[in-house]
Amino acid sequence: MSNFFEHQDRAQSRTGWLVFLFVIGVLGVTVSITLLTAVFMPNAIPAAIVVSFLIIGIPFAFKLLTMSSSGALVAESLGGIRINPASQDVNERKILNVVEEMAIASGMPIPPVFILDEDCINAFAAGKTPQDAVIGVSRGALESLTRDELQGVMAHEFSHIFHGDMRINMRAIAAIFGLMAIGYVGYFILRSTMFGPRTRKTDGKAVAGIAIFGIGLIVIGCIGTFFGRLMQAAISRQREFLADASAVQYTRNPAGIGGALRKISAQASGIMHHAEASQFNHMLFSQGINTLFASHPPLAERIKRIEAIAGGVLPESSISKPTQDDPQSNDSRGKTDGRMNPIAGNLVASFAAVGSVPARNLARVQAEYSVCDKSLISAAHDPNGALAIVLAMTLSQDQTKAAVQRKIIATKMPEIEMAVNHLEQTVRKLDTQERLAFVDVACATLVFGSADVYKIFRATLSESVRSDGSISLFEWVVMQILRMRVELPMAIRGGFVAPVHNANISQVAASARRALGVIAIFGSDDAEEAKIGFQSAMKIAGLEAANMPSKEECTLDLLAKDMDQLETLRPSAAGIFIKAALSCVAADQTTTDREYLLLRALSERLSIPLPPTQ
Known part of the structure; x- marks a missing residue:
């Protein structure tokens, strides 16, 4: 239980090693620029020191502010495109289902999934907290991995989310970008001297001097790059072993993540080609670029440790070819003949499992999905259907009161009136936790929907639930979930500053x-x-x-x-x-x-x- 809270606390302050390497890198770059300036412009040394700090500090601050605001920006920086929750593409549906099931089983908001146009097998999680996390996955991973292998990779990424690794990763991105900025400035200066406009009065010696100065900055930029790569290696390697072990714990299937690592090893297919990949290398599932300092442990060592957990060599089924079966009907999902009554379970055990994906929960969620009414699942992934599900969930059991609520919905949002009426009887058959699970899925759809439509919906919902002069506990809880999973993320995207979690x-x-x-x-x-x-x-x-x-x-x-x-x-x-x-x-x-x-x-x-x- 305490691990999650300790990890999240530590993530706010566990930057000592990161800060040390960053400071050493800044000093190394500054001293080098000072020496270079002493050769060309001895009188400008004080200015050079100030400029050095500005060249590093401004990009660092800019990157820290922008990247820390949303994990989606990381995915988009790598060319990621968010997968539509209603997608019916077999591979996209497969990854969406895997992520959705894990999020519901763990109790965290369902993260949006971004697909990267890369042939390699790779993935990442980005964001500051579990509440604003996103998942990125390469097209190569979707096409090459089986459902079990993809589940193992996603379990690995969920471990990074729960262990507070994302916050460290986001800070590292800013630090690395700042250290590498000197090299970019040198490249810009050199390019300007080579391709910039010239006249007959242009002083050739001055141009040559500026070009040499630019080359010097590029060389100095290598120092920043050196410390940036060292930083990536320092913060990533041991955390990858922990995430691998957690993936086995969550899924109880060493063959899943083990098979994915084997395929990467066999195909040498973890390398990404996007121009920005070097900045994000430390947060990928496997090493995404070739570099002097490996940001990840050797694949053979990772596989060996997973085999030790499994008690021997991983079964060959772990590297079987992916099937084209409907992901929702995959036999590996552990179907059951009937429904369970989870509310009779132990809340203390749930609290002890905070910050993990309990394997038993994951199996149950998969089983529930396999027998669930498909119209509910389809509606939860559709923007209008998601609105209708939440409204249907909050209709009163008293038919007289429910009639008043239906009238309000018909007046305020006539476009979804029929959908609400159609879903009403279906949602009444669900138990409390099943109903909340579908509210969670609906929230993941609504959070990227139209803000104007959501405002109308929210006003309609408020009027509906209070139409009898009171609000039920379930209705009130739904309001709190909407606040945290839809309204707060929408507000943050609009510039609102999220609450700071630092009080006792x-x-x-x-x-x-x-x-x-x-x-x-x-x-x-x-x-x-x-x-x-x-x-x-x-x-x-x-x-x-x-x-x-x-x-x-x-x-x-x-x-x-x-x-x-x-x-x-x-x-x-x-x-x-x-x-x-x-x-x-x-x-x-x-x-x-x-x-x-x-x-x-x-x-x-x-x-x-x-x-x-x-």
Whole structure:
């Protein structure tokens, strides 16, 4: 359990080695430029030092700001094109299903998938947090790998997401870009002297001097490149072994990731040809460029370690040719004859699995997909269908109230009225976690949809759920999920600055007290048990003993405002707070839908990927 929170905390500060190499690189480049300037322009040495810092610092800051804002920018920098969630291409559908299943099984938002027009077998994960992660995968990987092998590669990338590696990678991209900028400046100067306009009055010696100065900068740029490559090697190699082992843990299938690595080794097909690939080499599944310092461990060593986990040589089936079967009906997905009732599972076990893809969950999600109504899956991947699913999910069980809601939908969004009516009976057959899973899938579709259409939808949804003067717990939880998985990403793309997660529980004590009170009151019908659970939770949260809030204080609307404060908690503090909330749930030794829904909303707002109960 604590690993996820420790990794996320460490990702905010685990940059010591990165900073050391960056500083050494900056000093090396600056000293070299100073010496070069001393030869050509001795009087300009102070200016040269300042210019050196600016040439490195400005590109570094620019790259850090731009790349840190969105993982999608990394994918687009490599020529990636986002795969339409509704795509029916066999290979694209295969990767979308694999990523979707893993995200649902782990409780994290479903990351968009970008396809790179590269023949090699490679992939990456990019972003700052699990909430804004994206997956990139080469066309060669889609065409060459079986579903099991692709699942192994994706499990490897999900490990990078959960272990906080993406944040380090994004900072490294900026540092490497800054160090290599001197070489680009030298190239520009040299090119200008060779191809720039000239007149009879042009001083040939001056031009030659400038050209030599440009060549000198290019040579100095090699120093920056040297430290950039060294930086990539330093931060990547050991993390790849950890991600490989995690992939086996998540999938329980060493042959999957092992087969993918074997194919890369056999075909020597990890090398990418995009001009920007060198900047992102350290974050790829396998080494993407040929360089002096290997950014990844040798493929043979990675395969050897996976074989050790498997207990011997990997089975040959791991490198079989991919089939053209419909990915949704693949026999390897572990079909079952009936549905499971996951809400009866153990929330404590789910919390212990935070920051991973529980293999049991993954198998269950795959089984559920294989027997699920295909019209629901299709609707969740379609922009209008996704809107209709969320509205259908929030229709009241009371037919009189539902009739009022349908009328509101027909008035506000007549274009999806029929779809809502068609889906209503189907969604009523789903249990709580299945319904939320489809809301999650719908969010992944809506987040890249029209902002104007979404505003109309959001207003329609708000009016619909409050049409009877109140809001149910399930409806409220859906609102929280939409806020975090659709509205916040849309706002960030529009320039909104995301909340900073650096607070301790003591700094938001009042909000923490009320949130724990809501969970205690909603989770137990016995007042004494609720008080016991509340006091236990306060102690675990490290807060002073206090009276439990009254029922009048514990409304969902007030809790939503408290969550605005709680979502600023640093990852480790958020983990402690969720653990405290779980003690409320465990007080009466039972787990109800209400308790799960509250914990799901709380974990959503705290950016904690809480896996479904097992």
